[in-house]
Amino acid sequence: MSPLPAPDPAALEYSTQTAALISREIESAGGWIPFSRFMELALYAPGLGYYSAGMHKFGAAGDFVTAPEISALFGQALAQQAAQVLGLNAGNILEIGPGSGRLAFDLLSELERLGQLPERYFLLEVSADLRQRQQHLLDRFAPRVEWLDTLPASFSGLIIGNEVLDAMPVHIVAWREDGLFERGVSVADDRFAWSDRTLTSGALFDIAASLDVPPGTISEISLAAGGFVATLAGLLDKGAILMLDYGFGQNEYYHPQRSSGTLMCHYRHYAHDDPFYLPGLQDITSHVDFTAIAETGISHGLNLLGYTSQAHFLINCGITDLLARASPEQASAYLPLAAQVQKLLNPAEMGELFKVIALGKGVDTPLLGFARGDKSHML
Ligand SMILES: C[S@@+](CC[C@H](N)C(=O)[O-])C[C@H]1O[C@@H](n2cnc3c(N)ncnc32)[C@H](O)[C@@H]1O
DSSP states (O other): OOOOOOOOHHHHHHHHHHHHHHHHHHHHTTSOEEHHHHHHHHHHSTTTSTTTTTOOOBSTTSSBOOHHHHOHHHHHHHHHHHHHHHHHHOOEEEEESOTTSHHHHHHHHHHHHTTOOOSOEEEEOOOHHHHHHHHHHTGGGGGGEEEESSOOSOEEEEEEEESOGGGSOOEEEEEETTEEEEEEEEEETTEEEEEEEEOOSSHHHHHHHHSOOOTTEEEEEOHHHHHHHHHHHHHEEEEEEEEEEEEEOHHHHTOGGGTTOOOEEEETTEEESOTTSSTTTSEEEOOEEHHHHHHHHHHTTOEEEEEEEHHHHHHHTTHHHHHHTSOTTSHHHHHHHHHHHHHHHOTTTTTTTEEEEEEEESOOSOOGGGSSSOOGGGO
């Protein structure tokens, strides 16, 4: 790996503490923890993890850029879908992992313009630091906006999560000629090291054994993402769940061409594959297995309402019409917006790798965002 930018001393100290916490846990667990636990601690250990300690930054100055940070048109397009769901079912909006609050701001602004503001916009945010940023940005919508520490017991309306499922801990499995192995983490010479254990029973084994994966593959399975969707299915009374993320259906996820999995780390706009680098200072993600998400949702009583690429979804939601609101004659306003739309839609950038899945209950009308280019049959 080429040298990455050096952290400042305070950040380095956080990382040293995070690494020490993980090492202690490995020791008390007898020398080995599943990779999913390593990822959970590196991202979410209270006060230390990447997402809970406020080390992460969104946007150009941070570690990665998400679609809502690229363009306000993303949230405005999503608002067209939100307006349809709220129009059909009434109810509220619940956003999971709202980041800087940018998506909430653009969605609410557009819903206000459409005269379809929900009574409440709930934000489930685990980071105190991000919550403060969101409060500042969403001040204008203050009476409607409410922060939650945990998921509500029941909900009707629209649940949204952009790049949330990819941030959930994954297990790593090695499919080998001599059987299944779970890849975990141990400590050797004061460093974290990969260490495999045979996998012969349990939920992870059942899923790994049921997949059609050629020996020689090492890839991820997210029990956490499945569990999260099952929880959402249990609390949704009526309405839709919209999850946007990078990933594919199982055929592509476990394709021989992707035999070393999809785990990826982001540190100041460098993408690399070493999750042991500076724990707590970098993001760790994996692509989303949308087949697993759909199957879990369906087995917990949800209907699959649509699955398509981000490009198709945004076009179906009218993003090009939204762009046309800016006059091409005013080049200084129009050209940056056109470049942003290009980034969101271009198959070589976010258009094709990013997908949108909608699951729901009591929604009988076809959803706007999946009117053309629905790929549900590919799951
Ligand atoms: C990559 S960030 C995306 C932020 C934002 N949605 C955006 O698009 O810019 C992932 C977010 O998901 C949140 N997250 C992950 N697992 C979560 C969970 N189980 N409950 C609530 N939030 C979660 C993280 O804390 C983080 O804020």
